[in-house]
Amino acid sequence: MSKLTAQGSSLISTMAINDNKAGMEGLNKEKINQIIFEASKGSKFFENEQKKEEQLNQKILEQQILISSLSSAMLFHGLKEADELIEKLKACQDLSHTIVHVDMDAFYAAVEMRDDPRLKDKPMAVGGMSMLSTSNYIARKYGVRAAMPGFIALKLCPNLVLVEPNFTKYTAVSQEIREIFAQYDPNFSPMSLDEAYLDLTEHLIYRRGSSNLCRIFLLRLKTDNSSIVVNDLECTCNLNAVLRPSVINLEELKINSVSSENLQEYLNSLDFSNFNLPKDCQVCNKKLPPFSLKLYDTTVEDAVLEMRNRIEQRTFLTASAGIAPNTMLAKVCSDRNKPNGQFQIHPDVQEIEEFMKNLPIRKISGIGKVTEKLLGSLNISLCSDLYKQRALLYHAFSSLTFQYFMKITLGMGSTSLEKDEERKSLSTERTFAEISDPAQLYEKCAELCQHLAKDLNEEQLMGKTVSLKIKTISFEIKTRSHTLQCYTNDEKIIFNAAKQLLKVEIDSVKQSLLRLRLMGVRMSKLVPQASNQVSIVSLFHQSNRLTSTASRTNTHNFNIQKTDFDEKDFSTSINILEANDPVLESTMTTRHSQKSLFQKTQSPQKKSIESGMKNSIMKFVSKSERCSDKIANNCYVESNIKVENNNNLRNLDCENSSSTSLKLQSNSKSNFSNAAMQNVSQATLISSVESKQKTFISCPVCGQQKFDWPLDQLNQHMDLCLSRKTIKTILQDDKNSNKRGAVQVENDDSLPSVPKRKKTQIAVDSYFK
DNA sequence: GCGGATCAC
DNA sequence: TATGGTGATCCGC
Ligand SMILES: Nc1ccn([C@H]2C[C@H](O)[C@@H](COP(=O)(O)OP(=O)(O)OP(=O)(O)O)O2)c(=O)n1
Ligand SMILES: [Mg+2]
Secondary structure, eight states: OOOOOTTSTTOOTTTSOOTTSTTOTTOOHHHHHHHHHHHHTTSHHHHHHHHHHHHHHHHHHHHHHHHHTOOHHHHHHHHHHHHHHHHHHHHTOOOOOOEEEEEETTHHHHHHHHHOGGGTTSOEEEEOSSOEEEEOHHHHTTTOOTTOOHHHHHHHOTTOEEEOOOHHHHHHHHHHHHHHHHHHOTTOEEEETTEEEEEOHHHHHHHHTSOGGGGEEEEEOOSSSSSOOOOTTBOOSOHHHHTHHHHHTOTTOOGGGSOHHHHHHHHHHOOGGGSOOOSBOTTTOSBOOOEEEEEOOSSHHHHHHHHHHHHHHHHSOOEEEEEESSHHHHHHHHHHTOSSOEEEOOSOHHHHHHHHHTOBGGGSTTOOHHHHHHHHTTTOOBHHHHHHTHHHHHHHSOHHHHHHHHHHHTTOOOOSOOOOOOOSEEEEEEEEEEEOOHHHHHHHHHHHHHHHHHHHHHTTEEEEEEEEEEEETTOOEEEEEEEEEEEEOOHHHHHHHHHHHHHHHHHHSTTSOOOEEEEEEEEEEEEEOOTTSOOHHHHHHHHHOSOOOSSSOOOOBOSOOOOOGGGOOOSSOOTTGGGOOOOOOOOOOOSSOOOOOOSTTSOSSOOOOOOOOTTOOOOOSOGGGOOOOSSOHHHHHOOOHHHHHHTSSSOOOGGGOSOOOOEEESOOOOOOSSHHHHHHHHHHHHHTTTOSSOOOEEOTTTSOOEEOSSTHHHHHHHHHHHSHHHHHHHHHHHHHOSSOOSOBOOOSSSOOOOOOOOOOEEEHHHHTO
């Protein structure tokens, strides 16, 4: 009899070890896959993966049928279309930008190793028995990587040390590296805590005219060429902040008398013990460590090396970087010499072509396992194959995806970084031990809604569409959504909607139980809470009672008795809503939210994310292996940004580059009923400039409903808001309720329009460029 | 507009 | 024993 093996037909391609990551070259894939297979087979998870695999194979089959049905005339047409597109693309290829992608090495793992040096020479991973966030490079040799369950990782590598994640630390490091990024490109685009795109084009222009002094930075002396070794007695602050100013302002440092060619040699010959420098750090009072000075050239390579070294000096962590004329290439390059390396593709068509020729498509951001397999069935595995098969691709994929593929094969990508975009959704989800009892399911749902409502308030957002996500114990995922008539941030209204979506699912499995392992709630169609504007309604409220609310619930269905979905009640009533006092939490907010890099040059899919898992339930393994942080937090968090700025290349107030760029409404033909109203509304308009692409006008009366142009609906809505009945209802409602804040009008016959159109807006910034 | 799928990190 | 969380986009209805 034959034993099932990973090589047999039962191997799940999408489950096999993924060696696409840095540090995973040339490992024993066969053995690893066999272990993964043995550990997984028979599980619910595995069975679901098998199901997905079959689905994918079916899709491939259909694709093959479609392809084989193509006549030669159609193929010729595809070829012609492809070639025309390629000509057009080539014509607008832009090699004038210098884009850099910076990515920290084994980020979470590196932070944990930094803070517990005993981990440095051991295979380790961050996460728990259920799931790993990432692993260090030693562990990667065993096939241990991100998104792998810890218990399987331990089978691959029995000596693996698991460390639970510390998100506060990762966020703090992220802030530090972003401060450095900002000095090279104030408009840098963070993709996650540990990586960002930068456009160095402008910096390089500046850099070429800068003095040598601006390009000298401190390096701690390393005993070997691995990581910086810290001594308990020595200062661990950022030397380029606490000491560099003193050094480069030294009288004795007469670098102007030295030629650029000999300057580095001269710097090496200096003995700083002879100079008048502080012996102790002025921030932490510890002894300052020995250092050397390094001069960086005006080239990109040196600019990026300088940036990476400054990151390492500041965080004791290494970064890798890619330099190229566009984001797509820069991303690939940053992986090329990982860890602690960099790689450049020069702005040269031939060099790009040469690079793309043998590049596996899987290396391109946006092409994942599934697309790889799909393309594989068309004999495409390298980027150059995309060109060879362009006629097929034209027919087999959508126009957008086809264009994406053609850009890839030409080595084209985004040449500009998008500004901060407003978020489009906010969600929370949790995996748990099986729940099938409806009452418990509703309770879980309520918890999630409470969590979501809190997050919405912290972000000062309201939303209109509530989505419920469920994953059964067999890993089948479903989402169900409902769009409300009003924007809301009210936990109860959210729960009401989610509850009913859940009920439908519970009821749909007749005669049996809905058995879940995960539930999630998402809010989308978001608009900002217009909290900072004085609404006429709030004046009524204030005159009616003393308490005024800032971040309380903003939805208020005060007048329309809608028989709407969100108002229906449930027999399955649960008492979870009584203990819902909003708890104030001090939250660490990242000032840069991720940005999407979407351009016509970018993947038709995926954009950006902050790392999840923050709330993931992870258990300690080897607690005893861990030791307390040796390095005082203060030293790491210490930014000293002013000091660093004064002597640096750029001025940067860009720290808080959530850049409050004012937008002007280019065509504001308003239709307000009187001049006074117009004034109110203009104020409202100014307060709603946070949206780059969309401008909403809040109702100047209730301050809650948002309107897009044209303003007919606003006018109509305001009539209702100002009606005596409405005002009466507000006052009445205030008597009845002691915890409502602003008011939301619901107009049932003319629904407040969901903003659809994008208005052309002009950023004031752009006038000052 | 909705739901499933894919992708990134 | 055990296979995450958050956000975004695209495709086909
Ligand atoms: N599926 C994933 C992938 C990543 N991360 C987290 C942990 C990583 O440390 C961090 C950065 O992701 P990277 O893809 O950049 O991976 P690393 O930085 O860990 O390794 P490297 O960049 O050296 O390949 O995001 C995660 O939680 N889940
Ligand atoms: Mg990384």
